[in-house]
Amino acid sequence: MNHLVIRGAHLRQTLAGFTAAAIALFAFTGAQAEETHRRTLAEQFIQDAKDGKISPETGDGGVQELIVKRNIPISYEYINTLMTTPNAFGPGVACTVCHSSTDNSKSYRGLDLSTCKGIIEGSTEKPKRKLFVAGTDPKRDVLIRRLRNNRMPLGAGFHIPTNSPNIELVTKWIADGAKNDEHFNKNVLPLFSAANAFGPDTPACTACHMSNQEPPSFHELNLSTHAGVMLGADSVAKGVDKATKVVIPGKPELSFLWQHLAEDRMPPGISPGENRDHPNTTILSQWIKQGAKCN
Ligand code: HEC
Ligand code: HEC
Numbered sequence: 001m002n003h004l005v006i007r008g009a010h011l012r013q014t015l016a017g018f019t020a021a022a023i024a025l026f027a028f029t030g031a032q033a034e035e036t037h038r039r040t041l042a043e044q045f046i047q048d049a050k051d052g053k054i055s056p057e058t059g060d061g062g063v064q065e066l067i068v069k070r071n072i073p074i075s076y077e078y079i080n081t082l083m084t085t086p087n088a089f090g091p092g093v094a095c096t097v098c099h100s101s102t103d104n105s106k107s108y109r110g111l112d113l114s115t116c117k118g119i120i121e122g123s124t125e126k127p128k129r130k131l132f133v134a135g136t137d138p139k140r141d142v143l144i145r146r147l148r149n150n151r152m153p154l155g156a157g158f159h160i161p162t163n164s165p166n167i168e169l170v171t172k173w174i175a176d177g178a179k180n181d182e183h184f185n186k187n188v189l190p191l192f193s194a195a196n197a198f199g200p201d202t203p204a205c206t207a208c209h210m211s212n213q214e215p216p217s218f219h220e221l222n223l224s225t226h227a228g229v230m231l232g233a234d235s236v237a238k239g240v241d242k243a244t245k246v247v248i249p250g251k252p253e254l255s256f257l258w259q260h261l262a263e264d265r266m267p268p269g270i271s272p273g274e275n276r277d278h279p280n281t282t283i284l285s286q287w288i289k290q291g292a293k294c295n
Contacts, residue, residue, distance in 0.1 A: 041070055041072075044070070045066070054066075060277065060279045060282065061279045063279040063282045063283060064282065067282075067283065067286065068282060068286055071290070073290060074283055074286050074287040074290060075295075076116050076287070076293060076294050076295060078283065078287075079116075079119070079283075079284060079287050080114075080116070082095075082280050082283070082284065083095045083096050083113045083114060083119070084096045084114065088280050089147050089266070089267070089278050089280050089281055089284075090267070090270050090274040090275065090278055091267075091270060091271075091274065092266075092267025092268070092269065092270050093267060095113045095266070095267065096113050096114045098267075098268075099111040099112065099113040099114075100112060100113065100114045101114075102118065102121070102124045104124065104125040109123040109124075109125050110123060110124035110125035111123045111124070111125075111131075112124075116292075116294035117294070119131070119143075119292070120134065120292055120294075122142070123142075129142065130142075131143035132144065132288050132292070134288060134291050134292035135288075135289065135290075135291045135292075136288075136289070137285070137289060138285055138288045138289070139285065143284070143288075144281065144284065144285055144288075145259060145263065146263060146264075146265065146266045147265065147266055147276075147278070147281045147284070148265070148276045148277070148281060149259060149260060149263060149265060149276075150260070150265050150272040150276070151260060151261070151262075151263060151264050151265060151272075152198070152205065152260040152261060153198060153199070153202040153203050153204070153205060153207075153208075154208065154272050155202070155271075155272055156198065156199045156202055157199070157269075158264050158268040158269050160198070160199035160200070160202075162261070162262040162263070162264070163262075164198065164199075166191050166197050166198055167198065167261050167262055169187060169188055169191065170188060170191065170252075170257065170258065170261060171252045171258055171262070173188045174247055174248070174249065174250070174251070174252040174255050174257070174258060175250060175251075175252050176250075177249045177250055178229075178230065178247050178249040178250075179249075180226040184226060185226070189224075189225075189226065189229075191205075192204065192205040192206055192209075192223040192224065192229075193205070193206045193223075193224060195207075198261060205223045206223055206224050209221040209222060209223045209224075210222060210223070210224055211224075211228075212228070212231075212235055212236055213236070214236075214237075219233035219234055219244075220233060220234050220235055220236050220237060220243075221233040221234075221246065229246070229247055229257070230245075230247060231243055232244045232245040232246045232247070233246055233256075244256065246260075
């Protein structure tokens with residue numbers, strides 16, 4: 001099933017060749033290709049290539065340009081192949097090795113990714129939850145964020161517990177309203193500036209998130225003050241009002257700060273350097289946006 005894990009470079013080459021051929025073809029038939037009938041996908045592709053509107057050489061195998069933009073229907077059959085195939089979303093064993101039944105003695109989180117019904121039902125172990133809302137953008141929902149979001153500190157291993165006392169402290173602080181009080185300044189804030197606070201041999205959060213300037217601070221996120229934590233990410237690029245909030249007071253589960261501390265990227269052990277926007281993750285998102293249809 002190696003052909004599924006299309007190497008970007010290979011497809012890019014193929015597409016580059018295809019583009020050249022398509023443009024040549026257009027030059028030949030272009031005069032007749034008037035807009036008197038609804039364009040087929042191929043005709044639209046040729047037109048867009050000629051107009052310089054598309055650049056399939058984007059490193060994602062043309063997924064964005066040729067599949068997402070044209071809303072090509074994604075079949076459940078393809079999604080099933082992704083779930084059952086090694087390396088489908090980046091190096092690692094197939095999802096269904098660990099998530100193949102609703103019996104939580106055989107499958108982590110009682111999550112069955114081997115059937116369409118199981119994917120839609122989500123995790124059946126407590127806390128039971130759906131992984132997305134069919135027909136909506138799933139970027140921030142459980143399934144896609146488990147494929148895209150790296151656990152922090154960047155590179156924190158799968159073996160590091162996600163319920164350590166320090167993670168619990170942060171969780172409780174968010175749950176209690178994320179206040180700028182003595183407890184926060186004495187017990188919570190210093191954790192972000194300490195090495196090894198969230199796992200052995202891990203750098204301090206502030207080694208990478210120390211100010212609103214990127215570089216050096218990733219996502220313009222400043223975890224060294226209460227104001228910085230509450231302001232969130234990308235406040236310079238997006239503007240203060242539109243900055244990405246990483247803490248939602250009272251709601252740890254919805255807070256990106258909590259998600260990035262307590263949720264491992266799947267498949268377990270995948271390196272944070274692996275593409276977070278893997279073409280197949282985009283395809284999975286697209287299937288969900290199209291309504292997560294089972295046939
Ligand atoms: C080697 C075993 C293993 C493989 C392979 C694996 N997972 Fe997981 N997965 C786990 C474990 C263990 C957990 C629970 C611990 C945790 O939350 O990190 C989990 C949790 C999850 C969750 C969270 C569910 C919830 O209710 O919070 C999702 C979603 C998920 N995995 C999806 C996937 C996908 C998609 C793949 C394939 C890319 C995959 N997993 C591959 C072991 C695995
Ligand atoms: C070695 C550098 C590094 C360290 C250390 C680090 N981060 Fe990050 N962080 C990143 C990078 C890079 C990203 C963006 C890409 C990604 O998610 O992989 C990021 C993203 C984030 C985001 C998401 C921001 C958004 O816009 O959604 C949060 C939240 C976050 N980090 C919190 C933390 C916390 C909390 C710690 C400490 C436990 C920490 N980081 C440690 C590099 C780091």
